[in-house]
Amino acid sequence: MGDLKLTYQVDGGDLLQAGEASSQMKMALKKLDLPPEVIRKASICMYEGEINMVIHADGGHVEVTVGMDAITIRLVDQGPGIPDVDKAMEEGFTTAGDVARDLGFGAGMGLPNMKRYSDEMEIDTTVGVGTTVTMRIHIA
Amino acid sequence: MYLYEIRDTLQATVLCGEEALDREVRSACASDFMSDVLAYVKDQGLLLTGMVNPQVVRTAEMMDMKCIVFVRGKLPGPDIVELARERDIVVMRSALRMFIACGLLYSRGLAGE
Numbered sequence: 001m002g003d004l005k006l007t008y009q010v011d012g013g014d015l016l017q018a019g020e021a022s023s024q025m026k027m028a029l030k031k032l033d034l035p036p037e038v039i040r041k042a043s044i045c046m047y048e049g050e051i052n053m054v055i056h057a058d059g060g061h062v063e064v065t066v067g068m069d070a071i072t073i074r075l076v077d078q079g080p081g082i083p084d085v086d087k088a089m090e091e092g093f094t095t096a097g098d099v100a101r102d103l104g105f106g107a108g109m110g111l112p113n114m115k116r117y118s119d120e121m122e123i124d125t126t127v128g129v130g131t132t133v134t135m136r137i138h139i140a
Numbered sequence: 141m142y143l144y145e146i147r148d149t150l151q152a153t154v155l156c157g158e159e160a161l162d163r164e165v166r167s168a169c170a171s172d173f174m175s176d177v178l179a180y181v182k183d184q185g186l187l188l189t190g191m192v193n194p195q196v197v198r199t200a201e202m203m204d205m206k207c208i209v210f211v212r213g214k215l216p217g218p219d220i221v222e223l224a225r226e227r228d229i230v231v232m233r234s235a236l237r238m239f240i241a242c243g244l245l246y247s248r249g250l251a252g253e
Contacts, residue, residue: 019198023227026202036204043202044178051195104191104199109175116179 004032004066010050012059015103022047025064032066034139041117042071042137048110049075049133055100056080057131070119071137081127089115141165141250143207143230146186149244150234152209155221157230163206167251170211170242174199182253188241192216197223206230211238 006028008021026043046062053060057079065072082088089111096106115121118135125131144161147154154161165185171177172191177199185206189196192214200208207230210216215233224231234241246252 016194019195019202023198023201040202040204047198047202048175048178103193103195104172104174104189105195107173107175109173109179113175113179 003068006064006066008062008064010053010059010062012054012057015051015054015099018051018054019047021062022050025062028064029066029071034066034071038071038137038139042073044117045114045135045137046073046075048113049073049135051100051105052110053077053079055096055106060130068139070139073118073135073137075133075135076130077132078130081129081131082123082125083127085123085125141245141248145248146207146209146245146250147232149248150209150211150232150236150241152232152234155216155231155233156225157207157228160206160228160230163230165206165250167253168242168245169252170238177203184253186245186250188238188245190214190238192220194220194223196220197227197229200224200229201227207232209234209241211236211241 010021029039057077060077063074087093091112092108094106094108100106119138120136122134143163167184168186169181169184170188174195181203187200187205188209190212210233213235221231
């Protein structure tokens with residue numbers, strides 16, 4: 001059986017509606033025979049990534065690949081890029097504004113949470129060009 | 141603790157999921173910051189929050205939570221309740237403040253983790 005590939009568009013405009021792509025992915029994963037803990041980890045990773053995309057990058061798209069050994073989530077945006085990745089990975093560091101904070105985000109926990117719940121994470125970013133975050137969640 | 145016990149303890153009004161009050165949760169989490177919920181929660185079935193927006197439901201959905209209680213008398217809009225209904229999440233509201241709501245549930249045996 002080949003890998004299952006899913007693609008989702010994330011609109012940049014409306015933070016209130018963010019999470020729809022993550023919700024759709026979660027429903028798709030639930031139809032597969034995967035451990036609930038793996039689905040939850042993948043959902044949190046994708047959700048935090050989706051929120052980040054809306055807050056910082058005016059949207060983008062997400063490619064999800066479900067293989068035999070891992071779920072790979074690739075978040076691709078053409079946003080402003082991350083000038084200092086180490087700083088961005090620190091818990092509590094944020095450049096998000098009041099709109100994000102009003103919704104319960106923007107506390108500098110997004111990327112750390114994605115790191116926490118994924119088994120592998122790579123950030124490929126160029127200032128002024130965009131950011132690609134690739135996360136793998138192992139299916140144990 | 142069963143959801144109907146949580147309703148009674150918090151003198152809460154059920155906004156959706158009345159038919160699912162026989163579900164049980166073993167622990168709860170309380171926060172207005174959704175990123176904190178996503179960071180620290182593990183197998184908590186109940187979310188207490190004073191934050192009112194669709195992302196509360198999204199967060200509960202991602203965490204496989206069974207019930208959301210809006211405290212401090214916060215009233216979620218119909219769009220939020222409908223989203224929860226679609227995701228099979230019970231929604232209640234209570235006039236109690238967060239500290240009191242948590243204290244009552246904790247003293248009656250509901251754990252934090």
